[in-house]
Amino acid sequence: MIGELADIYRAYLDCLNRQAWDELGRFVDNDVQHNGRLLRLSGYREMLVKDFEEIPNLQFNIQLLVCEPPRLAARLSFDCTPRGEFLGLSVNGRRVSFSENVFYEFVGSKISSVWSVIDKLAIEAQLP
Amino acid sequence: MIGELADIYRAYLDCLNRQAWDELGRFVDNDVQHNGRLLRLSGYREMLVKDFEEIPNLQFNIQLLVCEPPRLAARLSFDCTPRGEFLGLSVNGRRVSFSENVFYEFVGSKISSVWSVIDKLAIEAQLP
Numbered sequence: 001m002i003g004e005l006a007d008i009y010r011a012y013l014d015c016l017n018r019q020a021w022d023e024l025g026r027f028v029d030n031d032v033q034h035n036g037r038l039l040r041l042s043g044y045r046e047m048l049v050k051d052f053e054e055i056p057n058l059q060f061n062i063q064l065l066v067c068e069p070p071r072l073a074a075r076l077s078f079d080c081t082p083r084g085e086f087l088g089l090s091v092n093g094r095r096v097s098f099s100e101n102v103f104y105e106f107v108g109s110k111i112s113s114v115w116s117v118i119d120k121l122a123i124e125a126q127l128p
Numbered sequence: 129m130i131g132e133l134a135d136i137y138r139a140y141l142d143c144l145n146r147q148a149w150d151e152l153g154r155f156v157d158n159d160v161q162h163n164g165r166l167l168r169l170s171g172y173r174e175m176l177v178k179d180f181e182e183i184p185n186l187q188f189n190i191q192l193l194v195c196e197p198p199r200l201a202a203r204l205s206f207d208c209t210p211r212g213e214f215l216g217l218s219v220n221g222r223r224v225s226f227s228e229n230v231f232y233e234f235v236g237s238k239i240s241s242v243w244s245v246i247d248k249l250a251i252e253a254q255l256p
Contacts, residue, residue, distance in 0.1 A: 002196065064231050064243065066194050066201040068130065073194040073201030075231055075243055087249060101229035101245040103192050103203055115192065115203055117229040117245045121215060 002067045008109050009072055013060045019052055021045055029110040036115075055082045063099065069106070076100045087120050089127060098122045130195045136237050137200055141188045147180055149173055157238040164243075183210045191227065197234070204228045215248050217255060226250045 012027040030041050039047065052058050057080050064075035077099050082091040098119045105113040140155040152173050160172050167175065180186050185208050192203035205227050210219040226247045233241040 064199065064201075066196045066199045066231065068194045068196055071192065071194045073192075073229075073231065088252070099243070099245060101201075101231065101243065103194065103201065103229065115227070115229065117227060117247045118249075119245045120248045121246070124216070 002069060005069050005072055005106060006065055006067050008106075009065070009067075009074070009104070010062070012111070013062065016048060017059050019049075021049065024048075027109075027111060029107055029112040032111060033113045034116070054084065054086060055080050057081055072104045072106070074102055074104075076102060087118060087123065089120070089123055091123070091127065094127065096123050096126050130197060133197050133200055133234060134193055134195050136234075137193070137195075137202070137232070138190070140239070141190065144176060145187050147177075149177065152176075155237075155239060157235055157240040160239060161241045162244070182212065182214060183208050185209055200232045200234070202230055202232075204230060215246060215251065217248070217251055219251070219255065222255065224251050224254050 008027065015023045015027060024045050025041055028041050028044055032039055032041060032044050034044060034047070058078070059080070061077045061079075062074055063077045064073075066073045077097070079095070079097045081093050081095045084090070084092055086096075099122065100116055100118045102114060102116040104111050136155065143151045143155060153169055156169055156172055158169050160167055160169060162172060162175070186206070187208070189205045189207075190202055191205045192201075194201045205225070207223070207225045209221050209223045212218070212220055214224075227250065228244055228246045230242060230244040232239050
């Protein structure tokens with residue numbers, strides 16, 4: 001059961017990395033919430049599409065994975081070049097490395113809630 | 129085993145909330161690392177003592193707990209009044225609410241590594 005949810009999660013990240021938005025509904029619930037806001041699948045997809053517009057070379061990599069069904073927590077690592085402003089910082093095409101610590105709650109095989117924190121301090125430390 | 133580690137973790141947070149620094153070594157390994165830096169128990173204790181100096185009413189509350197031994201992930205919620213500057217922000221005694229998403233790796237019953245991200249964006253949103 002732990003392995004099953006972890007496998008689903010890895011397939012979800014692969015879907016994001018391929019920007020295979022038509023497959024997103026296989027992994028994300030119609031009524032998904034993100035940091036307490038009801039985004040629904042359509043809003044969640046818009047958020048991700050916007051992320052890739054702002055960061056064309058965005059790729060999700062797992063650094064740590066902790067799974068206790070129906071919840072899963074991941075520390076994701078990013079190494080990318082946001083085009084312009086990112087999290088209110090003028091990154092402007094600089095290469096930055098940072099982490100995101102994120103929790104997911106699943107209903108069945110689909111993500112129903114996400115609680116995410118991105119390490120803004122780490123990015124600030126890489127800017128002049 | 130999951131319940132055991134979760135119980136140890138709750139006792140660790142209780143130790144922090146009581147500022148019972150003489151008990152910290154029951155929960156934290158001598159060679160503890162924090163966000164990739166080797167702090168050791170003495171440096172980890174100094175970091176926590178400084179946190180409570182800067183935020184006298186600091187209390188650690190569990191919002192989410194995900195446990196897969198030997199790792200545990202927690203979303204902690206804080207509602208407190210940092211005295212002056214906090215994470216580079218001039219909070220100056222204002223009351224702020226924010227989360228920390230944090231991963232722990234245990235060796236036996238002790239924390240050996242910590243990977244923490246604090247939601248700085250949430251705090252910024254609460255300042256004028």
